[in-house]
Amino acid sequence: MEINEMLFLAIALTTVLSALIVALSKKIIYSAFALLLTLIGFAGLFIYLSADFLSMAQIMIYVGGILILILFGVLMTQRIYDPSQITAHNSIWVSLAGGIAMAAITGAVVWLNPWGKTLAKDFEYSTSRIGSELLTKYLLPFEVISVLLLAVLIGAVYLGRSREVHK
């Protein structure tokens, strides 16, 4: 086995195992920390798909931003260690049936179609291409996102600010 494949297996295994902890752990704080490993694992998988920019964005946004936010949320919740506050789980059999059905469907889809084969070409940096495509081919989506973020910002400020003080 080449070192390449071993590394891939290690990353894939870490991702799946930590994802299991996220789903099955009874304490929400363990779930939150296991999520860290899952997200880093995803970043590693993106590198194997030659998506270097996506992988860095994954680490910066999900690991650096969203996960920290989740951790803050978890830590600021009172009585987090209270044994009566364990996270609720649905019936294991229902979840298992749903998961197996989903796995069967996606498995069938993967199996039935000759998806594009891996291209035998050298790794090239995608960042500069993403940059120029964003301002040429994908200009409209790029600008729509800016309006979307503005609107969402206004909405978030409205919902988040404290009640107006009556003079």
Next chain:
Amino acid sequence: MNNLESLQFFIPELFLTAGLLVTIIVELLLKKEQKVFTAYLAATVLLITIFFLIRQYAIEPAALFGGMVVIDPMAVFFKILTAVSTLIIVFFSIPSFRVKAEYYVLLLATTLGMMLMAQVNDLLMIILAMELVGLVSYVLAGYRRSDPKSGEASLKYILFGAASTGIMAFGFSYIYGLTGQTNLFEIQQALQSTQHNPVILFVAFVLIIAGLGYKIAMVPFHFWLPDVYEGAPTPVTAFFSVGPKAAGMAVLIRFIISIVAGVSADGQTFTANAPIHAQELLAVLAVLTMTLGNLSALQQKNIKRMMAYSSIAHAGYMLMALAVFTSQSVEAVMFYLVVYMFMNFGAFWVIHRMTPHLGSEEITAYTGLGYRAPLVAVAMGVFMFSLTGLPPLAGFIGKFYLFAAVIKAEWYILAVLGVLNSVVSLYYYAYVTKVMFLNRGDDESAVSISSYDTALLLVFLIPTLVLGVYWVPVISWATQSLHFFLG
């Protein structure tokens, strides 16, 4: 067409965005008691946008921004429809949101999203436009921060919305993996030129329908709707019931004419790209949607919840017509949306203005309203019978076209099930009218109605009555707009 050349065909959207930014800045300069001015500013912006939109009918169908969006009469039709519905909602909201300038900014942002939804031609743009509408809608649903029900509505909306968008994006990823394209017409060509395994296409279709179906409240993706409609402030509920739904229908039509089926050059015949039984699936979902909507509406005590289930049922009628894939059915859906806008807004306007007087949203609170506020009660009766689809009201003509399209395509069982559903719906719509006129309540004092309320009521009442006897202009508008850009 490249980005720079496309700008001249994008004037309404650019103007709307500029108007949105100006509204934000003007709001900062106003004192609190002057802030109602932002509502009038938003209305003016929308009015000018509609004027620009009407002029777009002269433009030849084309793809803009390198195929991200298209401009064709169908897009213009839906853009005008959604802009008009938002314009009405601005006036609808002025009595209750006088000093809330952000509210009007958010309405304008949603309108921009709905206008983009009407003309999307790329998987990426579908997600972005739907999220622009969706994310702002979550805020609007929770706009009454002091009301826990409003917060609950917002939370339920965001959880369902996020899940369904994720599922839809997953479906898109299959389509992208199969064809290597995100442009809808390039996907169509790729699907027509190569044979793909129908199972994969079917799975992708189901996943995508989950996302689109959530937007138009199709069963089984409707769970959010009753709670959101009940919890959101009534003007917002009215807004959700027409504009975003029409935009969702527009995306569904685009999806059907590009990925699911190919349309001949004259726009008359639809041929499926792959044997995935999309029509049968849509027909089954349509029957489920209207049946569940109507049967659940029967049991509702709260009038806003009843209207929520009624809106699910109406989505079912429109889906029923779309399932047959003919140009006639698309035309019927377009006509129905215009009619639905007036009668549904009318019903919500009565609910909105009467709730403070009646003190409750229960249907029983409307007991004897016919003697306390005759004009309002008569109007409500007209809206209810129009929603049922009784002649000579606008709703009857709308339903007539829907059923005619289904029967002409020889889907008789579907049409029969639709008619049976209409009969069921008569019970709960007529029940509201019955308590208003045949029963007398304890409180018989007259309800005073301001002239503003009456004026807006007439704006909804007159089209509902007139379109029932003279609907030619609207149906010919829909026929003229039935012209797609086809790659």
